Amino acid sequence: MSTANTPISNSNLLAPLSNWNEHKSHEHVVQFYSEDEALITGLSSFIGTALNAGDAAIVIATKAHRDALIQSLSLHWMDQSKGLKQGRLIMLDAQETLSKITDDGWPDAVRFTEIVGGLVDRARAACEGVNSTVVAFGEMVSLLWAEGKSDAAIRLEQLWNELAKLRSFSLRCAYPITGFGRGEHSEPFLKICAEHSNIIPSESYTALNTEPERLRNISILQQKALALETETAEHREVRRSLQRRESELADILENAIEGVQQVGPDQTVLWANKALLSLLGYSAHEYVGHSLSEFHVRRDVFEAFWAKLMRREDIYDFPAELLCKDGSIKQVVIHSNGLWESDRFVHTRCFVRDVTERKRLEQSLLSAEKQAAMGRVAAIIAHEINNPLETVTNVFYLLRDHPSLDEDARELARVANDEIARVRHIARQTLAFCRDSGSPVPVSLRLVLDAVLEAFRGQAQKSGIVVERRISTDGLVLAFPVEVRQILINLIANAIQAMPSGGTLRVSLRRVTEQMRPGKRPGVRATITDTGVGIPVDHRDKIFQPFFSTKEEKGTGLGLWVSQGIVQKFGGAIRFRSKKSRTGFITSFAVFIPTDATSVSVA
Amino acid sequence: MRRVFPLHNSRTSAAVGTETNRNAKGVSILCIDDEKSGVEVRKRLLESAGYRVTTARSGQEGIQQLRSEPFDMVLLDYWMPSFNGVATARELRSIDPAVPIMILSGLSQLPDETIGVVDRWILKDEGPEYLLAAISSLLKSRH
Numbered sequence: 178m179s180t181a182n183t184p185i186s187n188s189n190l191l192a193p194l195s196n197w198n199e200h201k202s203h204e205h206v207v208q209f210y211s212e213d214e215a216l217i218t219g220l221s222s223f224i225g226t227a228l229n230a231g232d233a234a235i236v237i238a239t240k241a242h243r244d245a246l247i248q249s250l251s252l253h254w255m256d257q258s259k260g261l262k263q264g265r266l267i268m269l270d271a272q273e274t275l276s277k278i279t280d281d282g283w284p285d286a287v288r289f290t291e292i293v294g295g296l297v298d299r300a301r302a303a304c305e306g307v308n309s310t311v312v313a314f315g316e317m318v319s320l321l322w323a324e325g326k327s328d329a330a331i332r333l334e335q336l337w338n339e340l341a342k343l344r345s346f347s348l349r350c351a352y353p354i355t356g357f358g359r360g361e362h363s364e365p366f367l368k369i370c371a372e373h374s375n376i377i378p379s380e381s382y383t384a385l386n387t388e389p390e391r392l393r394n395i396s397i398l399q400q401k402a403l404a405l406e407t408e409t410a411e412h413r414e415v416r417r418s419l420q421r422r423e424s425e426l427a428d429i430l431e432n433a434i435e436g437v438q439q440v441g442p443d444q445t446v447l448w449a450n451k452a453l454l455s456l457l458g459y460s461a462h463e464y465v466g467h468s469l470s471e472f473h474v475r476r477d478v479f480e481a482f483w484a485k486l487m488r489r490e491d492i493y494d495f496p497a498e499l500l501c502k503d504g505s506i507k508q509v510v511i512h513s514n515g516l517w518e519s520d521r522f523v524h525t526r527c528f529v530r531d532v533t534e535r536k537r538l539e540q541s542l543l544s545a546e547k548q549a550a551m552g553r554v555a556a557i558i559a560h561e562i563n564n565p566l567e568t569v570t571n572v573f574y575l576l577r578d579h580p581s582l583d584e585d586a587r588e589l590a591r592v593a594n595d596e597i598a599r600v601r602h603i604a605r606q607t608l609a610f611c612r613d614s615g616s617p618v619p620v621s622l623r624l625v626l627d628a629v630l631e632a633f634r635g636q637a638q639k640s641g642i643v644v645e646r647r648i649s650t651d652g653l654v655l656a657f658p659v660e661v662r663q664i665l666i667n668l669i670a671n672a673i674q675a676m677p678s679g680g681t682l683r684v685s686l687r688r689v690t691e692q693m694r695p696g697k698r699p700g701v702r703a704t705i706t707d708t709g710v711g712i713p714v715d716h717r718d719k720i721f722q723p724f725f726s727t728k729e730e731k732g733t734g735l736g737l738w739v740s741q742g743i744v745q746k747f748g749g750a751i752r753f754r755s756k757k758s759r760t761g762f763i764t765s766f767a768v769f770i771p772t773d774a775t776s777v778s779v780a
Numbered sequence: 781m782r783r784v785f786p787l788h789n790s791r792t793s794a795a796v797g798t799e800t801n802r803n804a805k806g807v808s809i810l811c812i813d814d815e816k817s818g819v820e821v822r823k824r825l826l827e828s829a830g831y832r833v834t835t836a837r838s839g840q841e842g843i844q845q846l847r848s849e850p851f852d853m854v855l856l857d858y859w860m861p862s863f864n865g866v867a868t869a870r871e872l873r874s875i876d877p878a879v880p881i882m883i884l885s886g887l888s889q890l891p892d893e894t895i896g897v898v899d900r901w902i903l904k905d906e907g908p909e910y911l912l913a914a915i916s917s918l919l920k921s922r923h
Contacts, residue, residue: 560859563886567904568818571825574908601905632910 203310203347205338207369208377209354213245215380216351220314221249223349224266227312233265233300235313235346237274242316264303267296275317282326284333290340297344311346318369319352327365334372354379360409436509436529442522444468444483456531458502474498474506486515486525499529508533562604570597605663620661622652622686622701622770629665630684633673641679650688652701654772660743661770664751667736668705668766675709675764682707689769700749700771711762712755720753744768804830807919808850811835812842812868813857813884822855829912839868846875853919858885858901869897880918884911 210216224234224246236243247268261268278289300311315337321330337348350373357366370376377383382398385391430437436453440446446465454464457472464472473479478497485492491514499507512528576582576590630644637644654661672682683706691699712720721741737751744751748771755764809831813819816837823833834851836842840863846854854872858865865883872881883901902914 560886563904564815564818567886568815568821571821571908575821575824575828598907601907605905 202375203341203345204374205334205341205348205372206350206375206377207373208349208351209357209379210351211354211379211381213242215384217242217245217249219377219383220246220349220351221253223312224314225250225253227310227347228265230310231265231304232310232312233304234267235296235300235311235315236266236268237271237313237315237317238268239271239316239320243268243270265300267300269296271315271317271320275320278317278333279329282321282324283329284336286336286339289333289336290343293337294340294344297340297346300346301344311344313346313348314351315348316351318350319356322352322356322369327368331365331368331372334369338372436527436531438469438527438529439524440469440527441524444470447524453529456501456507456529457499463502472499474500482511482513486513487522489515489517496532506533507531508536559604566597566601566604570594570601573597618655618658619653620656620658622654622661622665622703623648623650625658625662625665626652626684626686626703629662629669632666633669637673637682640673640677642673642676643679643681645681645683647683647685650686650701652686652688652703654701654770656747656770656772660746664740664743664768665703665705667740668703668768671736671766672705672707672709672764675707675711677709680708680761698748698771700769702767702769704765704767706763706765708758708761708763711757711764712753717753717755721751740768744770747771804916806832807852808832808834809915810842810845810851810854812837812839812854812860814838814860815857819857825908825911826855826915829915831915839863839865839871842868843871843875846872846879850876851879853880853882853915855915856881856883856898858883866897873897878922880922882915882918 208216208219210219220236220242224236227234228250236246238246274292278284278292280288297311297313300313301309304311318330318333321327321333334350337350341348352369356362382391382394385394431450433450433452436450436456438446438449438453446467446469449461449464454461457464470476470479473482475498482492482495482497485495493512495511495513497509497511499509501507508531509529510532511530513525515525516523573590573594577587577594579587579590582590626646626648630646634644669682669684676682683704685704685706687702687704689700689702691697721737741751749769751766751768753764753766755762807830809826811819811823811826811833812835813822814837819835819837823835826833834845834849836845839860842854842856845851854869856865856868856872860868865885869881869883872879880900881898883898884904885901886904900914900918902911906914
């Protein structure tokens, strides 16, 4: 092993040293390099040796490499200006020359032969001796490779080889080894190597000067290659597995029952799954790419949500309202957190759960419980108030004409009697709001109207009022009878009081079908019309307000307010109209009471 | 418990009037209510309209009264301790199937069973004129 560390020469090696300068062999050699310095050292030796031998050189390189080469030639080999003057050193820009020999990025054989062949001929003509050689260095192939045009680079290598069959020259190419760092480069790398007669490895190998060092290096490289191959195979498997998982997860998210979406830092929706789009009724292009704020009903709620995210808070059960395509609103709760990379917000993942139905049920349960509780309270109060009230009412009723009292006392009793009547009326109106909810029962509005009209018959007669009935239906609805009666009493009492000097009270009852009101609920409409004093224009927006009364001490101002409250409670409506006629005013109040139970019968 | 509007089940219709019933003279009414002042004042109200009134302070007492003498009508409170208006009405009906029974209640709704047993029920907050008119109307319908 005495020769183990003996320096070796270029002539007997598998690979040349980094300053390899053999140029007479007419080979097509490729040099791979890690650092520009290694390239320039080898190139300078190659070109410098040729020029010193009186041969000619063509350099087609980048400006940086040309400048570095000139500097290196001056230092180590010769005054390159002499070679330039004699025409033995031809230097061209690689990019510029490439553009001349390619057509739309692809090397053109005719133009290549014409231009590059011409250069070789010109260089040969400038040579000093008969047996002189032309050397060439080109890195146009390297530029094509760097642009990702591996096929074009290989094609250009082939054109150089074809030119070498026609003209004698020694050629060197160079590629930075860093350009072949990926597994998919293996195949084109082999093709490039196949186009060359000799290959100079990068300087990590050629810089080694002894055979043992080189052999060790080969072993190390072999081990690294094996390890890399194994790891690559493993990575490939891991990647496949990850891709499979990713696609499974994407599938799960896409087809999840719950709505999922991703929102970018500018609040734009990046992605939304089928469930969310279906919940809100949008197609993907109507939702994705839009600002999330467009779909939040309440701006302040959205801003609070976003502010939490920006504070890096994880958000659970955040209540919000989202706007659907059809204009309806979905009550949702949102779970969300942001994906942050360092201090950069990448996107947020939002899980959106529809709680509209749950909220509605909660609300109706709450409302039903409240109503039931109020109903119980109302029943107790009604009993506790009505008993003493009846007694006091009866007492004053008796006192107002009592023979043992003088006229003053009887007058006071009359006042008390009227006031007590007022209290009774207010108590009844107020308690109407909180009757026991129980279950609604089938009620015939015709029977209720008949009874109420009968109750007011005496009063109507006294005021000279003619009652007209236009009743074409039993008017069956599902309702609370006391409430229905309350509404009709209020409206008929108002109508009678509006006609102190007589008039006509017209009461009509009509069934309203779906055909008459497409898209609306069917029901029954009761209309009470009088020819009384009318409703002044400036009172019209006040008549449904509580405590608004035009009857001075006689009215409580609660009747219409209570009636409207009851009607609205079961989804109906009260409308009125008051217009001047030839003889006075015609005022109509129409009450619509909906019913879906069209086939019910009277209880 | 299903509840219905009293007017649906009334066997008569009431007419409201304020004049004293000319036919009230000599008509006997049994008035049953546990509220002492309430029943006393009601007695005087009915007497002022010309009726002859006997009071009872409980369902049981009222039943005893009807057993011992006939009445033209019974006016009965619904909400009484131990023996309520419905139970009392049933018992009264078994003694005298023809006697008109009117039930008086502070509640705005009553169970079906009550409506089925009595001839008419009215609310206490209707006022004295209405009560008198309803009694007169019920009596008229029976004669």
